[in-house]
Amino acid sequence: MKYIKYILVGILFGIVMTKSEAVSWFRIQEMFRFESFHMYGIIGTAVIFGAIVTFLMKRSKMKNISGEEINIPSKDFSIPRYLIGGTIFGLGWAMTGACPGPMFTLLGHGIWAILIVIASATLGTFVYGAVRNKLPH
Amino acid sequence: MIEFISQPWHWSISGAMIVLVMFLLTWFGGSFGVSSNLRTLCAIGGAGNKISFFNYDWKSQIWNLVFIGGAVIGGFIATTYLMSPEPVQISVSTQAALAEVGISTPQTLSEGTGYAPSEIFGISNLGSVANLIILIVGGFLIGFGTRYAGGCTSGHAISGLSNLQLPSLIAVIGFFIGGLAMTWFILPVILQLS
Numbered sequence: 001m002k003y004i005k006y007i008l009v010g011i012l013f014g015i016v017m018t019k020s021e022a023v024s025w026f027r028i029q030e031m032f033r034f035e036s037f038h039m040y041g042i043i044g045t046a047v048i049f050g051a052i053v054t055f056l057m058k059r060s061k062m063k064n065i066s067g068e069e070i071n072i073p074s075k076d077f078s079i080p081r082y083l084i085g086g087t088i089f090g091l092g093w094a095m096t097g098a099c100p101g102p103m104f105t106l107l108g109h110g111i112w113a114i115l116i117v118i119a120s121a122t123l124g125t126f127v128y129g130a131v132r133n134k135l136p137h
Numbered sequence: 138m139i140e141f142i143s144q145p146w147h148w149s150i151s152g153a154m155i156v157l158v159m160f161l162l163t164w165f166g167g168s169f170g171v172s173s174n175l176r177t178l179c180a181i182g183g184a185g186n187k188i189s190f191f192n193y194d195w196k197s198q199i200w201n202l203v204f205i206g207g208a209v210i211g212g213f214i215a216t217t218y219l220m221s222p223e224p225v226q227i228s229v230s231t232q233a234a235l236a237e238v239g240i241s242t243p244q245t246l247s248e249g250t251g252y253a254p255s256e257i258f259g260i261s262n263l264g265s266v267a268n269l270i271i272l273i274v275g276g277f278l279i280g281f282g283t284r285y286a287g288g289c290t291s292g293h294a295i296s297g298l299s300n301l302q303l304p305s306l307i308a309v310i311g312f313f314i315g316g317l318a319m320t321w322f323i324l325p326v327i328l329q330l331s
Contacts, residue, residue: 003203010207013158018215020151021225024252030231032320038148043294045152050299053160064166075304082304085286086311092278094319095271099290100171104205108212113258117276124280125175129190
């Protein structure tokens with residue numbers, strides 16, 4: 001039963017991704033072509049509101065639903081890991097027009113070809129896990 | 138009410154709703170990062186037996202899979218009950234550029250919703266070399282890159298930047314280096330393959 005709240009937030013997320021049109025392959029093309037403010041508006045608003053909410057959660061030492069203090073960990077610093085990994089993801093994002101959240105949302109739209117993307121994304125993560133010791137981090 | 142929320146949402150509403158999702162997941166004891174689910178899928182499939190990266194307590198991550206399962210349902214609900222009265226409205230210059238590489242932007246709902254182009258995602262077009270490259274290689278790059286970078290749009294661009302993390306800014310710069318190279322130079326070439 002503890003999972004029901006996650007299903008409900010997930011449903012909200014799928015609706016938000018669809019109505020915001022962030023799941024649209026065309027919107028992603030438009031964003032990378034700098035021909036519309038739409039996606040920048042979404043991400044910009046989310047970062048500004050998100051920064052305020054994150055600051056307030058930390059500042060007020062807010063507790064989560066099970067009474068523990070919320071801990072938002074900092075990320076370890078590195079340049080190659082984020083720059084190379086990020087660039088590889090960016091290539092795939094612009095190709096398929098879908099980042100991982102929209103990938104699953106599009107499945108709900110009945111875009112069955114996205115199953116191929118989900119399967120090969122899972123394979124990509126598997127291969128990363130297999131070769132990660134050989135990569136610069 | 139249904140009619141009101143069926144319109145395409147303004148970007149500011151969309152951005153605020155994404156923060157609501159991030160807040161709720163954090164309050165529930167989780168975090169907002171979708172790409173971790175791909176690692177969990179590998180772990181569930183038994184990848185942890187051979188590769189230590191997948192040998193962890195994946196059961197503690199089931200909530201995230203449930204969340205993303207919800208997103209599938211949300212996508213269904215949004216396209217079944219909250220359908221916009223018109224397809225996604227894309228800028229005219231993008232439409233023109235896409236037309237040159239053979240992708241038509243739907244003008245009416247009978248031509249499509251404007252979410253995924255039928256030239257690439259249509260089941261009857263799956264046989265083309267270009268589409269197989271886009272779907273298979275594109276997906277692979279997403280799965281490999283997100284785990285290498287330790288997050289995707291949700292984990293880095295939204296959660297990480299909100300927490301003022303420099304690593305997330307570097308990752309987002311990477312997203313754009315890759316995205317711009319693909320959009321401007323590589324994708325037009327791939328789309329010319331038959």
